[in-house]
Amino acid sequence: MEAQENWINKLERLQDQAFKDLQQAHKETELQNWHVTYLGRSSELMGIFSHIPQAPKEQRPLIGQKANLVKQALESQYSTRLEALKQETLEHSLKSEKLDITLPGRKATRGRLHIATQILREIYRIFAEMGFQIYLSPEVETDAYNFELLNIPAYHPARDLWDTFYTTTPGVIMRTHTSPGQIRAMREFAPNPVRVVLPGMVYRYEQMDASHEIQFNQLELLAVGENITFGDLRGTLEDFAHRMYGEDVQTRMRPSYFPFTEPSAEMDVQCIVCGGEGCPVCSGTGWLEILGCGMVHPVVLKNGGYDPKIFSGFAAGLGPERIAMLRYHIEDIRYFWSNDVRFLEQF
Numbered sequence: 001m002e003a004q005e006n007w008i009n010k011l012e013r014l015q016d017q018a019f020k021d022l023q024q025a026h027k028e029t030e031l032q033n034w035h036v037t038y039l040g041r042s043s044e045l046m047g048i049f050s051h052i053p054q055a056p057k058e059q060r061p062l063i064g065q066k067a068n069l070v071k072q073a074l075e076s077q078y079s080t081r082l083e084a085l086k087q088e089t090l091e092h093s094l095k096s097e098k099l100d101i102t103l104p105g106r107k108a109t110r111g112r113l114h115i116a117t118q119i120l121r122e123i124y125r126i127f128a129e130m131g132f133q134i135y136l137s138p139e140v141e142t143d144a145y146n147f148e149l150l151n152i153p154a155y156h157p158a159r160d161l162w163d164t165f166y167t168t169t170p171g172v173i174m175r176t177h178t179s180p181g182q183i184r185a186m187r188e189f190a191p192n193p194v195r196v197v198l199p200g201m202v203y204r205y206e207q208m209d210a211s212h213e214i215q216f217n218q219l220e221l222l223a224v225g226e227n228i229t230f231g232d233l234r235g236t237l238e239d240f241a242h243r244m245y246g247e248d249v250q251t252r253m254r255p256s257y258f259p260f261t262e263p264s265a266e267m268d269v270q271c272i273v274c275g276g277e278g279c280p281v282c283s284g285t286g287w288l289e290i291l292g293c294g295m296v297h298p299v300v301l302k303n304g305g306y307d308p309k310i311f312s313g314f315a316a317g318l319g320p321e322r323i324a325m326l327r328y329h330i331e332d333i334r335y336f337w338s339n340d341v342r343f344l345e346q347f
């Protein structure tokens with residue numbers, strides 16, 4: 001009986017002490033320490049719980065009941081105090097801190113499309129309005145598609161025009177231009193007429209400078225059908241230049257050479273950076289070359305599955321980064337892929 005009194009007294013004392021200490025806890029950390037002391041695993045209360053089995057059998061229920069009551073009381077006082085403390089802290093900060101609702105909020109950083117993507121989309125839009133559809137072809141190509149089928153056999157000196165990145169697999173290369181897509185598109189559409197644009201990355205082992213990158217986009221233009229003439233090519237490209245740069249822009253076509261077109265030409269746009277005076281972007285000439293073009297060579301038409309006696313076609317290869325440089329007065333093509341946000345966020 002005496003032993004039972006002792007246990008009960010002990011629990012009551014414990015509860016009184018705990019309540020007293022709780023009044024002294026004014027910070028959340030103090031409250032946490034209180035919880036560890038009175039309700040934690042090594043607390044006196046938990047010690048009592050674990051000693052109950054050693055008490056005389058008939059006393060166990062009473063001691064157990066009392067211990068549970070104390071535990072519940074401590075827990076409920078603890079949560080009431082915690083809640084009150086949180087409320088106090090909140091009221092305190094509302095009183096002491098002034099909220100300046102006129103301060104501008106923190107700016108969320110917004111993503112944007114890369115300038116190269118923006119210009120490609122604009123070019124797609126212009127050609128889509130003229131009735132061209134987009135056709136995709138692979139960046140990793142075979143020697144056959146990149147050269148042979150475009151009338152450039154292995155021994156042909158014109159191979160020097162394109163400094164190629166070779167893979168370790170014989171006959172497999174990184175495409176040096178989008179022209180291999182011409183063959184792929186023709187083979188899919190022949191003998192029907194075809195009018196497509198083929199965009200994408202091309203790779204060249206080149207000396208880099210203000211207008212030459214080793215990795216850049218190209219956009220191939222291809223139209224095959226009956227009675228397509230050089231006049232159609234000239235008209236299409238001129239219309240494109242005017243829609244891109246405005247009605248007043250000057251363009252010129254120079255004779256050129258590509259093994260897969262005959263005749264071949266290159267189109268220049270007057271350098272908008274210097275207004276035709278000559279600057280590093282146009283290598284001092286006043287003109288910037290934006291594309292190569294020509295009438296599809298009969299051999300290429302045949303390789304694509306068309307009879308050159310019935311069909312003719314034109315093709316062009318545009319440089320979208322060069323087109324963007326002219327449009328936005330960008331002085332160096334190397335900005336495009338250097339990932340400097342000061343450049344990228346201007347567009």
Ligand code: FA5
Pocket residue numbers: 176177178179204206211212213214216218220258261264289290291292293294315316317318319320321322333
């Ligand atoms: C060609 O790649 C031909 N396949 C174009 C073609 C297609 C001709 C269809 C006839 C018919 P060229 O190497 O000139 O040609 O490149 C075409 C365009 O890509 C150039 O006018 C230029 O705008 C762009 N370009 C060429 N080399 C680079 C480079 N290193 N960096 C950035 N743009 C380039």
